[in-house]
Amino acid sequence: MKSALCLCLLLLGLHVQGQQQEQQIRHSPEDRSQADGENLSYVKLAPRNAEFAFKFYRQIRDELGDGNIFFSPLSISTVFAMLTLGARSNTLRELYKGLAFNLTEMEEQEIHEGFQQVLQLLNDPHREVQLNMGNALFVDNQVELLQNFLDHATNLYHTEAVSSNFQNPPEATREVNKYVETKTHGKIVDLVKSLDPDTVMVIINYIFFKGSWEKPFKNFNTRDDDFFLDAKNSVKVKMMHQKNYFNVHRDKNLSCWVVEIPYKGNVTSLFVLPDEGTMKQVEDTLLKETVANWLRSLKERDIYLDLPKFSVSGSYDVKSLFKKMGVTEVFSDQADLSGVAKNLPLKVSKVIHKASLDVDERGTEEIHLSEMVKVVQAVYSWLQKVPEVWHMTG
Structure with a gap:
């Protein structure tokens, strides 16, 4: 698994979009x-x-x-x-x-x-x-x-x-x-x-x-796996697994995958998986317009999702x-x-x-x-x- 960038910012824009939909x-x-x-x-x-x-x-x-x-x-x-x-x-x-x-x-x-x-x-x-x-x-x-x-x-x-x-x-x-x-x-x-x-x-x-999580992971599917910090270095982590339908987008220009993992209720999170060697490229283009484009481009797909347990x-x-x-x-x-x-x-x-x-x-x-x-x-x-x-x- 390549290095992953988690958008752990509490982005107000994501909340507002969901709230507007509810009001409509x-x-x-x-x-x-x-x-x-x-x-x-x-x-x-x-x-x-x-x-x-x-x-x-x-x-x-x-x-x-x-x-x-x-x-x-x-x-x-x-x-x-x-x-x-x-x-x-x-x-x-x-x-x-x-x-x-x-x-x-x-x-x-x-x-x-x-x-x-x-x-x-x-x-x-x-x-x-x-x-x-x-x-x-x-x-x-x-x-x-x-x-x-x-x-x-x-x-x-x-x-x-x-x-x-x-x-x-x-x-x-x-x-x-x-x-x-x-x-x-x-x-x-x-x-x-x-x-x-x-x-x-x-x-x-x-x-x-x-x-x-709206779609929680099952404990028995969690196992030790490699998480790559960069091209050469990795650490062993507890990796969670599930096969399910999620909203996904492949950004070809930035060479990364984006997956939306929703919570129960009107809250969601975005996880970004850059291709090997493209982490800095993705970070350099992190703008509100970039995220807005990702949100517009998400499409539901049946995928195998691997996500590390982490603090x-x-x-x-x-x-x-x-x-x-x-x-x-x-x-x-x-x-x-x-x-x-x-x-x-x-x-x-x-x-x-x-x-x-x-x-x-x-x-x-x-x-x-x-x-x-x-x-x-x-x-x-x-x-x-x-x-x-x-x-x-x-």
């Missing part, structure tokens, strides 16, 4: 125009988020080389989109550009409403898959957030605001870790090792996904990656986040994104976590004999 079935012709209008924001959001996803993917690939890559662009873009509620001036413009938003094509209100609708759809309790997504804002009890920022973060981004005592670092650390452990169903414990007493705010975004995880310094993508001011002393807190200049000092994925015969379990560490620093430090430094960590 559910609504009568008279209601359809109204439904289309109501959902216009999140439909417009999908291609932008996909564009950001592949741009971020290429940035990680260029930095890591041949290492495994697994992350959720939706988790990252949601956190930074929420932050734009309090960003101003050039800081705001850089954030929107980095997230692939063009304000001449999509207004700010549409962006925020789009994320609000996506969060509502993803947290639908009637889904057959288990999917939870949300945000938490831990704020030092001595910090006064601006009411407009707090209201919009709560209403548009499903954000829980929690008053914390960061003057007692061990207590605050336990509080944050307990929250994360609960929201990730016990899969992530002790996320934050310590918080210093200068901490004033921690922002957390979490996604927990657990889905069962993959990733941890990324988003600050470093964003700066290479041209988003710099929000991390500097020139950051304008004046719409977040009252009389308290802020900048982002650190952003860590963590994700894990387990794939077996029954389905997959994914966890995505964006942990933001921020610094509050006196911008006009020359007015003071000794600049006062505040830390916002998480």
Whole structure:
């Protein structure tokens, strides 16, 4: 078996297409125009988020080389989109550009409403898959957030605001870790090792996904097999097997196979199998247009499907990656986040994104976590004999 590339990005575009199909079935012709209008924001959001996803993917690939890559662009873009509620001036413009938003094509209100609708759809309790997504804002009890920022973060981004005592670092650390452990169903414990007493705010975004294959693999068909990392190197893995009907596409231009493996419910995954020596070629052309073409070209075929059982995880310094993508001011002393807190200049000092994925015969379990560490620093430090430094960590 040749090296396989798994599109483990939580691609909003795939979700939106399926949701639109459901709505077309559910609504009568008279209601359809109204439904289309109501959902216009999140439909417009999908291609932008996909564009950001592949741009971020290429940035990680260029930095890591041949290492495994697994992350959720939706988790990252949601956190930074929420932050734009309090960003101003050039800081705001850089954030929107980095997230692939063009304000001449999509207004700010549409962006925020789009994320609000996506969060509502993803947290639908009637889904057959288990999917939870949300945000938490831990704020030092001595910090006064601006009411407009707090209201919009709560209403548009499903954000829980929690008053914390960061003057007692061990207590605050336990509080944050307990929250994360609960929201990730016990899969992530002790996320934050310590918080210093200068901490004033921690922002957390979490996604927990657990889905069962629509066509599960049988355990007795799983056996040891070779998985080729490249032309010369291979490892022994537990390979799952089944013969069944799946949607498949052969991309002759990119020399790869694409197979769609659906979950129960309105969720699907794409797995890409490049021909030997063509992995980089496929990665270089990973764009939203490429995936859209694959989706249009899928055809059902009876195939023998071999898929390895595997676990993959990733941890990324988003600050470093964003700066290479041209988003710099929000991390500097020139950051304008004046719409977040009252009389308290802020900048982002650190952003860590963590994700894990387990794939077996029954389905997959994914966890995505964006942990933001921020610094509050006196911008006009020359007015003071000794600049006062505040830390916002998480």
